[in-house]
Amino acid sequence: MQDIDELYQLILNRKANPKEGSYTDYLFTKGLDKILKKVGEESTEVIVAAKNDSDDEFIYEVADLTYHVLVLMANRGISVDQIKRELAEREGLMSKTKERRDIQDL
Numbered sequence: 001m002q003d004i005d006e007l008y009q010l011i012l013n014r015k016a017n018p019k020e021g022s023y024t025d026y027l028f029t030k031g032l033d034k035i036l037k038k039v040g041e042e043s044t045e046v047i048v049a050a051k052n053d054s055d056d057e058f059i060y061e062v063a064d065l066t067y068h069v070l071v072l073m074a075n076r077g078i079s080v081d082q083i084k085r086e087l088a089e090r091e092g093l094m095s096k097t098k099e100r101r102d103i104q105d106l
C-alpha cells in the first residue's frame with residue numbers, strides 16, 4: 001500500500017538518484033513543459049471520466065493526475081506538508097467565514 005506521502009518521497013528519491021527505465025526520471029529529464037503537458041492531459045482525462053459512469057475509470061484517472069501533480073510539486077521543490085499546511089490554515093479561515101455568514105443570516 002503506497003500512500004501519497006510515500007509516493008512523494010519515492011518521487012523525490014528518483015529526482016535525487018535517477019534510475020534507468022523510471023518514468024519519473026523520464027519526466028524530470030524532459031523537464032517542466034513535459035510535466036505540465038502531462039498534468040494538462042491527465043486533468044482532461046479526469047474531466048472525461050467524471051462524465052462517464054465507471055467509478056473504476058474515474059479512480060484510475062484521478063490516481064494518474066495525483067501522481068503527475070506530485071511530480072510537478074517535486075520539480076518545483078514544494079512538499080506535500082506545505083499543501084497540508086495550506087489546507088489546515090484554510091480550515092480555520094473557512095470556519096471563520098462560515099461564522100460570519102451564520103451571523104449575517106440571523
Ligand SMILES: N=c1c2ncn([C@@H]3O[C@H](COP(=O)(O)OP(=O)(O)OP(=O)(O)O)[C@@H](O)[C@H]3O)c2ncn1[C@@H]1O[C@H](COP(=O)(O)O)[C@@H](O)[C@H]1O
Pocket residue numbers: 002007010011014021022023024025038041063064067
Ligand atoms: N504512480 C505512478 C504513475 N501513475 C502514472 N504513471 C505513468 O504515467 C504514464 C501515463 O500514461 P500515458 O499513456 O498518459 O503516458 P505515456 O504514453 O506512457 O508517456 P508519455 O510519452 O505521454 O509521457 C504511464 O506511463 C504510467 O506508467 C506512473 N508512473 C509511476 N508511478 C509510481 O511512481 C513510482 C516510481 O515509478 P518509476 O519512476 O517508474 O520507477 C512507483 O511507485 C510508481 O507506482
